[in-house]
Amino acid sequence: MDGTNEKQPSYEFIADNVINNDNSAVYLSKQTIEGSGLSPGSTVIIKGIKSHQTMCYVLAGDSCPDGHIQMNGVIQNNLHICCNGATTVTIYPRIAPRGTCIYVSPVTAPGVVNILIKANLQQYFENRRRPVRIGDVFTVGAGAGVGHIEFQVIETEPRPYCLVVHDTVIHCSNPINHDEVEVSLGEIDYDDICGLESVKRELKELVEYRIKFSEKFLKFDTPPSRGVLLYGPPGCGKTLLAKAVANECHVKFFSIKGPELLTMQSGTFGANVRDAFRKARQAAPCVLFFDELDAIAKARSGSGSASDGGGPADRIFNQILTEMDGMGSMKNVFIIGATNRPDIIDPDILRSGRLDELIYVPLPNDQLRLVILKSAIRQSFTAKDDDLAVLVSGTKDYSGANLVEICQRACKLTIKKLIRKETNLDEERQHSGEAPMELGESDPVPEISLDHLKEALEIAGRFVNKTNRDIYENFETLQQSGSANSGRI
Ligand SMILES: Nc1ncnc2c1ncn2[C@@H]1O[C@H](COP(=O)(O)OP(=O)(O)OP(=O)(O)O)[C@@H](O)[C@H]1O
Numbered sequence: 314m315d316g317t318n319e320k321q322p323s324y325e326f327i328a329d330n331v332i333n334n335d336n337s338a339v340y341l342s343k344q345t346i347e348g349s350g351l352s353p354g355s356t357v358i359i360k361g362i363k364s365h366q367t368m369c370y371v372l373a374g375d376s377c378p379d380g381h382i383q384m385n386g387v388i389q390n391n392l393h394i395c396c397n398g399a400t401t402v403t404i405y406p407r408i409a410p411r412g413t414c415i416y417v418s419p420v421t422a423p424g425v426v427n428i429l430i431k432a433n434l435q436q437y438f439e440n441r442r443r444p445v446r447i448g449d450v451f452t453v454g455a456g457a458g459v460g461h462i463e464f465q466v467i468e469t470e471p472r473p474y475c476l477v478v479h480d481t482v483i484h485c486s487n488p489i490n491h492d493e494v495e496v497s498l499g500e501i502d503y504d505d506i507c508g509l510e511s512v513k514r515e516l517k518e519l520v521e522y523r524i525k526f527s528e529k530f531l532k533f534d535t536p537p538s539r540g541v542l543l544y545g546p547p548g549c550g551k552t553l554l555a556k557a558v559a560n561e562c563h564v565k566f567f568s569i570k571g572p573e574l575l576t577m578q579s580g581t582f583g584a585n586v587r588d589a590f591r592k593a594r595q596a597a598p599c600v601l602f603f604d605e606l607d608a609i610a611k612a613r614s615g616s617g618s619a620s621d622g623g624g625p626a627d628r629i630f631n632q633i634l635t636e637m638d639g640m641g642s643m644k645n646v647f648i649i650g651a652t653n654r655p656d657i658i659d660p661d662i663l664r665s666g667r668l669d670e671l672i673y674v675p676l677p678n679d680q681l682r683l684v685i686l687k688s689a690i691r692q693s694f695t696a697k698d699d700d701l702a703v704l705v706s707g708t709k710d711y712s713g714a715n716l717v718e719i720c721q722r723a724c725k726l727t728i729k730k731l732i733r734k735e736t737n738l739d740e741e742r743q744h745s746g747e748a749p750m751e752l753g754e755s756d757p758v759p760e761i762s763l764d765h766l767k768e769a770l771e772i773a774g775r776f777v778n779k780t781n782r783d784i785y786e787n788f789e790t791l792q793q794s795g796s797a798n799s800g801r802i
């Protein structure tokens with residue numbers, strides 16, 4: 314992948330500082346260039362401390378002694394080195410492919426990228442055939458009064474390095490802002506989710522195994538799970554669980570909805586997925602959540618019939634698989650997918666090293682439905698336990714979301730009734746010549762009656778039908794017999 318570990322020639326040199334503005338060139342003596350089979354202008358990968366690398370072209374430096382390489386401070390920074398006469402770097406001659414596009418983002422820009430900055434960026438690359446590598450930081454003069462701006466190369470196509478030529482498209486985004494996709498911690502935690510205790514425990518363990526105990530697994534040569542697919546009927550808490558587990562494990566949370574990826578501008582599908590993974594890698598440890606995964610992870614051509622036959626969804630899905638596979642075992646990013654259509658999900662995403670665990674989030678049973686109803690009513694209304702128990706017995710196949718909705722409707726009906734009662738009372742007082750009631754004079758804590766709950770239940774109708782329940786139960790049975798993973802959904 315990085316182009317430095319193949320069995321091709323490499324050369325080690327002592328790194329020397331040179332003061333100039335050229336962030337793309339390193340200098341070798343004329344003899345060294347010839348002896349290494351290079352020529353002025355050849356591109357090379359340079360490896361500094363640990364795995365830090367960059368790509369430059371070589372030029373002949375009149376003042377450069379044999380066995381030395383000269384580079385400016387920007388290149389030294391990319392290699393994480395400081396030239397002190399004893400630092401060595403290794404170079405690997407590599408031909409840089411022509412880039413179709415690169416993505417850069419300002420690191421030190423004052424807020425938003427303006428036209429002037431974009432123009433300077435364009436000028437920086439113009440007619441220079443500069444090689445760039447993902448991760449490179451470079452400086453661009455931003456004009457009078459603004460000084461220099463540092464940019465970072467976020468992505469290259471092809472990756473991980475390329476030559477920026479006249480038709481390479483340079484995408485410049487605003488400064489990286491994690492808040493765009495990050496859900497702030499502290500929003501939802503496990504206490505907000507009624508019941509589902511075993512699901513909560515299992516999910517938390519899986520996230521912790523990767524985030525906290527990865528090394529322990531790797532000691533035994535077994536990577537911890539990369540991710541999990543939460544599946545089950547709509548409205549049963551999958552999205553809530555994903556948000557809450559990040560909070561429980563004190564890690565950041567990135568969320569992307571499958572349908573949103575599809576509505577993004579054509580041509581940027583792959584880049585959007587890459588961007589999400591890049592942000593997650595940068596913010597690790599974190600949870601990366603793909604909600605409503607079925608919108609993009611339908612069985613593809615060849616493995617099923619529901620895909621969009623090589624269209625945007627397939628491209629996005631393939632990119633997700635590529636990114637998952639390229640994550641490397643140590644990156645503590647845990648991926649959660651959620652779907653209420655496990656029957657159409659492409660089994661490729663359930664393979665080892667991807668979403669290789671499955672957790673069923675079922676419809677609530679009698680007991681849990683009562684707890685959810687009580688917790689939803691708790692806010693500002695009272696209701697008799699007996700009334701709730703009667704109601705719950707008639708809500709088999711209802712999801713948590715359905716129950717919350719019923720409560721909300723019942724609350725509205727109760728409020729309506731109270732307002733009507735007060736208005737009538739007011740009218741009666743006016744007729745009898747009494748002073749109108751003061752605002753809030755007769756505001757008792759409203760009590761939801763069984764009648765209101767029943768009325769709300771009728772309006773809400775039956776959302777989850779028997780057929781749906783069968784889909785999940787059949788899928789779960791298949792999982793337990795180990796056949797869904799092998800593509801026989
Ligand atoms: N166990 C639960 N405890 C408390 N509230 C719940 C529970 N299950 C569902 N709810 C309620 O249902 C709403 C919807 O839940 P959520 O969005 O997590 O469902 P989902 O499984 O992701 O559904 P979908 O498949 O449609 O995306 C929540 O906002 C919450 O009000």
Ligand SMILES: [Mg+2]
Nearest residue numbers: 551552604651
């Ligand atoms: Mg959801």
